[in-house]
Amino acid sequence: MSARVRLGLLLVLLAIAVALPLFVSNFRLFQFTQVATYAIALLGLNMLTGYNGQISLGHGAFYALGAYTAAIMIDKWNVPYALTLPVAGLLCLVAGFLFGIPALRLEGLYLALATFALALAVPQILKYFEDWTGGSQGIVLSKPKPPWGLAITPDQWLYFFTLAVMLVLFFLARNLLAGRTGRAIVAIRDNPTAAQAMGINTPLYKSLTFGVSAGYTGVAGALSALTIAFVAPDTFNVFLSITFLVGIVIGGLASISGAILGGFFIQFVPNWAQDISKAAPWAIYGVFLILTMYVMPFGIAGTARLLMARRLRRAGTARAG
Amino acid sequence: MEILFQQIVSGLATGGIYGSVALALVMIYQATDVVNYAQGEMAMFSTYLAWSMMNAGVPYWAAFFGTLVVSFVGGLLIERIVIRPVEGKPVLTIVIVCIGLLVIFNSVAGWIYSYIQKPFPSPFPPRPIMLGTVVFGAHDVGAIVVTLIVLAFLYAFFRYTTLGLAMRAAAQNPASSRLCGIRVGWMLAIGWGLAAMVGAVAGMMVAPIVFLDPNMMAGILIYAFASATLGGFTSPGGAVIGGLIVGVIENIVGTYVSFIGTELKLTVALAVILVVLVFKPSGLFGRPAVHRV
Numbered sequence: 001m002s003a004r005v006r007l008g009l010l011l012v013l014l015a016i017a018v019a020l021p022l023f024v025s026n027f028r029l030f031q032f033t034q035v036a037t038y039a040i041a042l043l044g045l046n047m048l049t050g051y052n053g054q055i056s057l058g059h060g061a062f063y064a065l066g067a068y069t070a071a072i073m074i075d076k077w078n079v080p081y082a083l084t085l086p087v088a089g090l091l092c093l094v095a096g097f098l099f100g101i102p103a104l105r106l107e108g109l110y111l112a113l114a115t116f117a118l119a120l121a122v123p124q125i126l127k128y129f130e131d132w133t134g135g136s137q138g139i140v141l142s143k144p145k146p147p148w149g150l151a152i153t154p155d156q157w158l159y160f161f162t163l164a165v166m167l168v169l170f171f172l173a174r175n176l177l178a179g180r181t182g183r184a185i186v187a188i189r190d191n192p193t194a195a196q197a198m199g200i201n202t203p204l205y206k207s208l209t210f211g212v213s214a215g216y217t218g219v220a221g222a223l224s225a226l227t228i229a230f231v232a233p234d235t236f237n238v239f240l241s242i243t244f245l246v247g248i249v250i251g252g253l254a255s256i257s258g259a260i261l262g263g264f265f266i267q268f269v270p271n272w273a274q275d276i277s278k279a280a281p282w283a284i285y286g287v288f289l290i291l292t293m294y295v296m297p298f299g300i301a302g303t304a305r306l307l308m309a310r311r312l313r314r315a316g317t318a319r320a321g
Numbered sequence: 322m323e324i325l326f327q328q329i330v331s332g333l334a335t336g337g338i339y340g341s342v343a344l345a346l347v348m349i350y351q352a353t354d355v356v357n358y359a360q361g362e363m364a365m366f367s368t369y370l371a372w373s374m375m376n377a378g379v380p381y382w383a384a385f386f387g388t389l390v391v392s393f394v395g396g397l398l399i400e401r402i403v404i405r406p407v408e409g410k411p412v413l414t415i416v417i418v419c420i421g422l423l424v425i426f427n428s429v430a431g432w433i434y435s436y437i438q439k440p441f442p443s444p445f446p447p448r449p450i451m452l453g454t455v456v457f458g459a460h461d462v463g464a465i466v467v468t469l470i471v472l473a474f475l476y477a478f479f480r481y482t483t484l485g486l487a488m489r490a491a492a493q494n495p496a497s498s499r500l501c502g503i504r505v506g507w508m509l510a511i512g513w514g515l516a517a518m519v520g521a522v523a524g525m526m527v528a529p530i531v532f533l534d535p536n537m538m539a540g541i542l543i544y545a546f547a548s549a550t551l552g553g554f555t556s557p558g559g560a561v562i563g564g565l566i567v568g569v570i571e572n573i574v575g576t577y578v579s580f581i582g583t584e585l586k587l588t589v590a591l592a593v594i595l596v597v598l599v600f601k602p603s604g605l606f607g608r609p610a611v612h613r614v
Contacts, residue, residue, distance in 0.1 A: 055413055057420070102599045109356045112416050113546055114598055116358070117591040120543045124587050238539065242420055249417055282428035289421035293414050294406055 017163060026155040030227065031267055033155070036162045037223045039263035040169055042247045043256065044216025049245070050254035051177060052209045053189030054103065058115030060241035061122045062092045062214040064233075066221025071139040071231045072132055081144045081226055085165065088222035089215045096214020100207035119241040126233035138232030141225065162223050169216060174256055176212075185209055186254070217244075239282075246285065250292050252301025261300045326455045328572040334461030335530070336568020337468040340561035341523035342538075342545035343552065344472065345516040347560040352492045352512030355404070355415050356554075359422035360520055361538030361545070363399075366426050367392040367521035368528050368537075369434050372441060381444050385525060389518050396517025400510040408509075430535040441528035464526040471522055472561055475515070488512060540587060544571070547590040550597045553607020563605065567593060 021029055045059045069091050070084035079087075099118075103111050126133050133139065146157035176182055184205055187195040196202045225231050243266050251262025269288070273281035296303040342360060349357045357363075367388055374384035403422065407414050445463035449456045479485035490498040491508035499505050524538070531537050544567055552563025567590070574589055603609040 049413065053413075055416055057416070102595055105602055106598055109412055109416070110550075110598060110602070112358075112412075113356060113550070114591075114594055117543050117546060117594050120539060121587045121591045239424070242424065245417065245420065253413075282424045283432070286421040286423070286425035286428065289424070290403065290418050293410075293418050293421075297410075297414060 014167075018160075021152070021156045021159055026153055029155050029159050033159045033162045033227050034224070035260075035263040035267045036159075036166045037220050037227060037263075038244075038247060038266055039260045040166050040223065041217045041220035041244060042251060042262045042266075043170065043173055043259035044213045044220065045244050046248045046251075046253065046255070046259050046262075047173065047177070047185070047216070048209055048213035050248055050252075050258075051182070051189060052185045052206065052213075054206065054210065055109075055112040056115045056213075056241075057112050057238075057245060058118035058122075058241050059214070059217050059244045060236050060238065061115075061118045062096060062217040063221035063224070063240065063244075064122050064126060064236035065095060066092050066218030067225040067231045067236070068126065068133055068139075068221075069218070070222035070225040071141055074141055075139050076132075082161075084226075085219050085222050089219040092218025092221075093211045093215035095218075097207050097211030099214070100210025103210060104203050104206055115241075116238070119238040122236050122238075123233040126236065133231075133233065135233075138230060141229045141231075143229050144226060158227055162227065165219065165223065169219065170256065170259075173216070177256070181205075246289055248299075249289065250299050252299030252303075255299065255301035255305075258299050258301035265300075323455065324576070325573070328576050329569055330455060330457055331461060332569035332572035333565055334458065334464055334568070335571070336548075336565035337465040337561075338523055338527045338530075338564070339541065339544040339548045339567055340564025341468045341471060341519055341526070342541055343548035343560035343564045344475070344557055345519040345523065346545055346549045347552075347554055347557050348475070348519065349512060349516045350549075350554050351557070352488060352509055355419070357513075357516065358416065358419040358542075359426060360516065361542030362423045362426035362430070363392075363396070363517055364520035364524035365533075365535060365538045366430055367395075367517065368441065368524035368533055369430055371521070371525055372434075372439060372528075372533055375442065381442060385444070388521050388525065392517040392521040393514040395514075397510045397514035399517075400513035404513070405506070405510075427535050434535070436535055438532040438534045441525070441533045443529035460529055467522060467526055468561065471519055472558070475519070475557065484511070543587060543590045543594075544568075547593040547597075549604075550594050551604055553604025555608045556604065556606035559604060559606030 020032060024032070041059065041063055044062075045056060048054050048056055048059075066088040069088040070081070073079040073084045073087065074081055103114065106114055127135055143154040144158065144161075145154060146152050150157065152160075177185070184195065184200045187198070187200060188202055188205055192202055247262030247266040248258065249262075250265050251260070252258025270281050270285065273284040276284060292299065298306070342364065345364070346357060346360050349355055349360070370391055371384050371388040374387055375381065379387065399422070403418065404415075407418050443460045443463070445459040447459065449458055450462060451457075479489060487498070487503045488508045488511060490501070491503050491505040492512070495505045498508075523541075527541060528537065531541075545564070548564035548567045549560045550563070551567060552559030552561070570593065571586060571589055575586055597604060
């Protein structure tokens with residue numbers, strides 16, 4: 001795909017996204033806000049797992065940290081909601097960086113294991129600090145009102161707000177990953193020894209990637225707290241972390257657009273799965289997960305790219321012949 | 322002092338169960354380099370099968386051994402059908418497939434048997450055993466004995482039988498084993514079958530304590546991970562000892578460190594995993610991993 005076609009496509013999609021509130025109900029719009037929120041979290045996880053090759057089964061923990069940071073700041077100190085996002089992001093960045101340091105010594109399976117343990121422990125930890133987190137009752141917030149007297153509903157405002165945050169974060173991530181830093185991150189995934197021999201500071205890059213990844217997921221968590229206007233420990237269970245992994249795998253590992261596709265998948269497919277079988281939506285989820293690994297290991301985005309490349313190649317040979 | 326002894330004894334009992342799940346994890350890891358995230362859910366499912374049999378009027382020990390046979394066949398089939406296509410693929414692929422299995426088992430168990438807790442019988446008499454002033458629950462002692470029997474059985478199997486030797490060979494050097502005429506693929510499948518069996522034993526031993534429900538193994542799995550990490554992922558005996566140590570640590574810390582109590586018990590397991598991985602990644606009894614560049 002040439003750069004101009006790609007830009008055109010991007011603008012069309014953006015126009016659709018901006019016009020969306022005119023056509024859909026508030027509930028649908030709430031779901032799309034969720035998609036955008038998930039997309040941010042998935043992009044964060046994808047940086048770590050897809051690009052840098054560090055498997056995390058515990059990103060739900062950073063999502064929870066972000067959500068609770070926002071909720072506590074608004075509930076206890078009346079901080080304006082927009083300010084909670086950078087704080088949540090920074091806090092998770094630091095937490096992720098610190099968790100990334102012991103994680104340096106862990107490869108593949110062991111890292112997956114340590115993060116899995118983190119994901120399992122989160123609800124308990126949240127319930128423990130009851131004075132801050134409200135225990136298993138959680139914290140109830142009120143939905144932010146649209147500013148400047150705009151004549152739109154709070155759901156519409158939240159949608160635009162989330163979309164704007166998502167666009168900014170995606171732009172930053174694209175720049176980070178397309179440049180020198182991004183190449184270093186990918187080189188570490190593909191061959192850590194060679195990367196180090198080329199002069200890349202592997203430990204620093206790995207723990208920084210962990211930090212940035214956690215930061216993205218933390219911002220997403222804060223946004224989710226604003227959108228749902230409620231946080232409770234049991235929503236941040238281990239299945240949330242698994243859901244994120246499902247999202248990046250099905251959307252496409254090491255792909256920026258894959259994060260958005262994954263966001264759509266984890267928002268809407270559970271509902272469809274529930275229609276197929278009321279009792280076992282997660283079973284269908286699991287089957288999806290395994291089948292994706294068999295037939296399209298690079299997810300939707302990767303498969304699309306592959307098909308496109310194949311068509312271009314065929315067109316090329318036809319012209320040459 | 323008595324309280325301390327009491328805590329150590331009950332720690333050893335739960336530790337035996339962690340140890341047997343850890344043993345199942347280590348067996349699969351050694352044979353196939355896969356950490357089976359679905360191990361806990363597979364054990365839970367086996368326990369439900371045993372429950373169904375007993376509900377249908379089958380006596381305890383018949384149901385026990387019946388479940389072991391079904392679990393063995395089930396584990397074998399899962400390796401052949403689900404894991405085989407991704408053999409030798411990147412770690413992430415295998416982790417994801419195991420996670421897929423985890424959610425399938427969890428969800429199907431909830432679908433068939435509902436999420437309501439069910440009591441599960443213990444084969445041991447309810448009467449406690451007194452030794453001086455220290456009380457042993459009969460089930461606790463029974464669970465430890467069963468774990469030790471399983472360990473002894475596995476040791477004998479791997480040490481003294483041709484099949485056990487073939488399995489060890491297949492895990493250590495697949496290419497040479499194949500040249501000697503060992504069916505490496507089937508050895509891996511048998512490894513999964515055995516691990517499913519060990520998991521089933523653990524499930525049936527833990528269910529009388531925690532009650533049977535589809536999520537009962539989530540907490541136990543994290544302790545099993547901690548045990549396997551502490552003992553070393555390459556050492557089956559280490560996994561059981563690791564399990565006993567983790568069980569005792571959990572109980573003593575829960576009793577004596579007031580801010581942890583029962584609410585932060587899972588966090589203790591997380592801390593054990595992190596500390597071991599940072600300071601001694603190969604565990605107490607494991608071999609350090611060596612990579613060829």
